[in-house]
Amino acid sequence: MGKVIYWMNASVDGYIADAGGGMDFADPAEDFQEAANDHVRRISAFLFGRRLYEAMEKPWTQDLGNEGAPALEREFARLYKETPRYVFSDTLQTVPEGVTLVRREDAVSTVTRLKREIDGTLQLGGPELAVSLLDLIDEFWVYSLPVIIGGGKPYLPVGTNLRLRLVEQRSLASGITFRRYVRP
Template sequence: MGKVVYSMNVSADGYIEDPDGTIGFTAPDDEIHQMWNEQTRQTSAFLFGRRLYEMMEEPWRTVASRDDASEVEKEFARIYLDTPRIVFSDTIEAVPDGVRLVRSGDAVAEAARLKEQVDGELDLGGPGLAASLIDLIDEFRLCVVPITVGGGKPFFPVGKKLNLRLAEQRVFASGAVYLCYEHLGRG
């Protein structure tokens, strides 16, 4: 049985996007990037909402061949492109090889099916998709960066009480903190 893991970089006040909809403040340094690379190696498939998919897909398709990309970025690009990706969207019409499109209305059924059939981790990205799949999420993994943005798109769904247990923590030289929480259910 697979494990659904919701993981993203977040601001210290809990946002994955600032009020302008940008995520530049979450850009990882090499140490944090290496941690994400290690976790991505354990990923059986990525599950993305449309917006995060669009933010991830185009840039990572080109990173491996860019001269200005760091080795840790190139490593992530190779791992990312070798991992199956599933995007849940009602507006995207076509996706490239290595990506599968599922309509948003089928997200819960498809994620439940994948969880039953896939061994390993299903890495979930995107707060809207995470909110729709909240009862299927086994772990929440946050890398909290030392900046507040004062609003934007929150990592956790608004108005949902979740019972969590800290399973792992790690502090980085930059002051960022990685937190992994097991989902014990709704409160």
């Protein structure tokens, strides 16, 4: 049976994007890119909300990872493109090859089916999608970047209340910390 992991990078104060929706504060250090590549090597599928999909798809399939890019970035782009991607959206009409479009109303049934069919890790991204699938999430991963941005889009929407148990924590040389939580 598959495992759903909600993974987002966040500021120390818990925001995945600043007040303007930008993620410029999340410029990854080399040690973070190594850790992210290691995680992505073990992912069976990406499950994205529309906004995160749009933030990831064009950069990693077209702009980044080209010949002149650093080796770690090229590897992440290759892994990203090789991994099946599901985008949950009611506004997108078409997606490129390698991406499956799922209507938001079908999110719970689709992810339930994927958990049954895929014996591996399903990496979920996007706070609104995550809260709609909260009961299906097995682990919560946070890479905390050493920056405070003072507001913006939180890791999960305001009002989400969930007790978790810390099962792993690591600090990278760049000051980024990784925390992995499960339900008690």
